[in-house]
Amino acid sequence: MKPLPQSFFARSTVDVAKDLLGKVLVVNGQEARIVETEAYGKDPASHAFTKTQRSALMYDTYGRVYVYLIYGMYHCINFTTEKVGEPGAVLIRAVEPLNNIDKLKERRKTDQIMNLCSGPGKLCQALGIDKKHNGLKLGKEVKVYDDGHQVIKIGRSQRIGIKDAKQLEWRFFVEGNEFVSKA
DNA sequence: CCAACGATGGTCT
DNA sequence: GACCATCGTTGGC
Numbered sequence: 001m002k003p004l005p006q007s008f009f010a011r012s013t014v015d016v017a018k019d020l021l022g023k024v025l026v027v028n029g030q031e032a033r034i035v036e037t038e039a040y041g042k043d044p045a046s047h048a049f050t051k052t053q054r055s056a057l058m059y060d061t062y063g064r065v066y067v068y069l070i071y072g073m074y075h076c077i078n079f080t081t082e083k084v085g086e087p088g089a090v091l092i093r094a095v096e097p098l099n100n101i102d103k104l105k106e107r108r109k110t111d112q113i114m115n116l117c118s119g120p121g122k123l124c125q126a127l128g129i130d131k132k133h134n135g136l137k138l139g140k141e142v143k144v145y146d147d148g149h150q151v152i153k154i155g156r157s158q159r160i161g162i163k164d165a166k167q168l169e170w171r172f173f174v175e176g177n178e179f180v181s182k183a
Numbered sequence: 184c185c186a187a188c189g190a191t192g193g194t195c196t
Numbered sequence: 197g198a199c200c201a202t203c204g205t206t207g208g209c
């Protein structure tokens with residue numbers, strides 16, 4: 001399958017967040033369907049609210065992997081968006097595993113399918129994503145492709161786990177999908 | 184069931 | 197030195 005082109009990511013972060021739903025993420029030979037995303041731009045809840053060493057990737061690139069460590073023990077994976085100079089990234093919050101289930105269970109140390117990839121920290125642990133992936137251009141070690149799967153209905157809500165900019169409804173998910181982190 | 188809490192370390196002021 | 201785009205466990209109902 002052909003990976004999404006870089007131009008897919010050089011667009012409005014909210015549009016990219018919605019359009020990523022239903023696409024397939026491939027990393028470490030594992031495939032998983034994206035079912036929940038969040039958009040982060042230059043808003044008070046975003047790392048890119050101010051440009052720092054860490055958030056520079058969100059300003060200076062699009063179509064790249066942005067991985068950060070959260071709470072000292074979990075990683076979160078994002079894809080950078082918008083044109084160069086404009087900050088943006090889409091956080092992948094949940095995926096539906098499509099293969100290598102045994103490997104995911106091993107990494108997560110659980111046999112519960114529903115608990116493998118239903119959260120940003122969980123899916124990085126399950127798929128073996130960490131800071132060695134930070135900055136990589138999408139399309140090689142990490143890629144996303146469209147297998148033609150259709151998303152029937154997109155749900156929308158405020159973003160999870162933030163305290164600022166709660167009025168923004170920039171979380172998107174596949175309505176009714178059981179792998180979404182939370183209804 | 185679910186609210187509260189602690190783990191744990193990089194990043195920023 | 198404070199703050200997290202989280203998660204698993206704990207303890208109360």
